[in-house]
Amino acid sequence: MLAVPGVYRTCTWSLRRAGFPSSFLRRSSTAKHVSALPPKLLERARILSAEHDQLSAKLADDFDAKTAERAGEIFRVAAAFKQYEKAKAALSELESLLKSNDAEMRELAQEDLNDTNTQLSDSSRELSVALTPKHPFADMPCLIEVVPGPGGTEGRFFADTVFKMYQAYCENKGFRSRVVKYESSDSIGAKGSEGEIALQEAVLEVLDEGSYAHFRGEAGMHRVQRVPATETKGRTHTSAVAVWVLPSFPENSTSSSASEWDNPESDFYIDPTDVKSEKMRASGAGGQHVNKTESAIRLTHIPTGITVSMQDSRSQHTNRESAWKVLRSRIAQKRREEREEVARNLRSSVLAQSQLTRGDKIRTYNYGQDRCTDHRAGVDFHNLPDVLRGGPTLGKVMEAVHTYLAESDIQALIADEAAAAIASTKAKNGK
């Protein structure tokens, strides 16, 4: 992928026409791949592959659900490892042929060498992806929360745009989505440049399983640079919108996870006694004497201080259920983040690369330059209207982020292995 498509597209074409070798073109940093696998990873792959062979031999004799499940889990690693071994064997054979005296032989080997090299790097990449532990929430549906950053109404208007973008994206991609909360701020009358309303907070639920893995990379600060509708002097303003992606609970799944939030071990478990539930309505007479329409519910999780308020529906029952859903997701995400923080501290000695946290900006939408930049993947995309419509360009941006995330996960894994190795050698030396 070109680092800067669009702007230089015409230039690169003219270069190509002029016979400019394509190897001189700068490629996006995301295209680089992990070619050399660290020995620790290879070691683990070998062990897992051996285990898989053993298990499949056992399964051939008598079928056992538990064994089959484990075999299924490590199947990908085993297959990738076999591919890798094959490519490696082929490479060593070719190398020996290269040293042969026969000139014709050498030529043939040279031809095959390139293919085998790409095969090797492909399979090593596949292997490292297979070895990367799957994110625990990866198979879950998700909630996408859009909250405007601090500042004026401009951020709120853009929050509405971002929310609509994800809604449209889900529609285009065929994800089932549902608006859980869509709350505008006090100044409801005012309209932004494209009929946006000032958003206070909005939550979109994507019901498809596995959507957490799909949208996980969208979490972070989204920055906008544009001339607001209210600006009279034509100055460009910068504001920010926070997007949080939370794992949500499948509504009526039959798997074991359905009962998971009743299980105190689960990330989603909330002790009901920790939650204060308030109905936000005037006190006074009740029952037949009055006819209340207020249905707002506010839940406060006392240990963490997280509050969720919900007043979208006329039904208090629906509001309460939505509020519980959002609260559970927020708490699960928080617990997960705390654990990841601990893991990050452990590996920071090995991995110098700065990790992105909640506060970092991840993406910029620049209206003036018709540009959408993802800062992590280091890619620029043009055709901003298509991005904001949730079109294929947004899909490309998200793909680039997926590649980035997969790579950083692998690097983290390698760093973890190295950290573990250092710790074990230290322990040995200590003895």
Next chain:
Amino acid sequence: MPRLPPSIFWRARREISPVASLLLPVCRTLQSTANELRWIRDHVHRTPSVIPAGIRIWQLCEERSRGVPLQYLLKTQPFGPLEILCRKGVLIPRQETESYTFHLSSILSSSSSSSSSSSPLTILDLCTGTGCIPLLLLCCSQKSSSHFSCTGIDISARAISLAKQNLSHNLALIPSASSSIQFIRGDIFSTKFTSEIYAQHLPDAAEIDVLTANPPYISPSDFRSQTARSVRHYEPRLALVPDSVPSEVSKKYGCREEDVFYARILEIAGDLKPKRVVLEVAGWEQAVRVVEMAQAQRDTRGTDYKVIEIWRDDVHGVRDAGESTEIWGQRIRVKGEGDGRVVYLSRLLD
């Protein structure tokens, strides 16, 4: 009610919508005004009509500003997962009713799972109105796989026809309802009420498991001074104030005017001998009076309620604080938060 400052009207006009200032006197707060306007808009956009949407929104806001209950304008009220149709002349289901019906359903499902009897639970709902209580009980029973057979009785023909409509309206959520629920017009003050009920509508020798009622319970003076304007002017007095009962009948019971329905229902309960009785009341004082009436039956008719509880406004999903009180030497458990809302009587020790 405190006067609203003019500035809040300006804010409603400027920040919400010009029509919002119409709603403000009824809704009282900006947040609640914004919500009601949004629901009105949603309703208008969901129901197509030849009249332009803007005019319909304005008309609805105008009617609402005169105090017409929102539920009559939008024609529905959510009640748990159900959508209950509302029409002029029938009482709108209240949130408190929703809360205690959920609580009752959780009690029933836990007791039916422990007894594991296959025969369906018979539920009799007096003064059923929209039919919301039996419908919600039935809806909750779908999950717990316990079988209910419900009968709803009301004196108003409008209420009975609306209850039947509600049954067909919510059939998607409660598919078993058409066979397990019936709504019948009947006057509970008629002297032949219990014999007629048995003769015509209940299966032979059926034991009634639960008797529920949300009868009119507001005294005429409270109706004038304590009720909200929209309730006083637009909801049926028949469902709110028990003064439709002939005075010689109410004199017979020798109780306060607003308690006459409870006297009659407890009398019926003495004949039908239901296992549990759930009565909605106006507040703490009335709850205590109803408990005393129930206890008095022990001496006069030998009806012994082993468990007596008073439930407050919010009882479902609220942690039990272990509150209790003592009336006539019997310990009464008090559950929930808010004002006294329900008197729960049970012959079973559970």
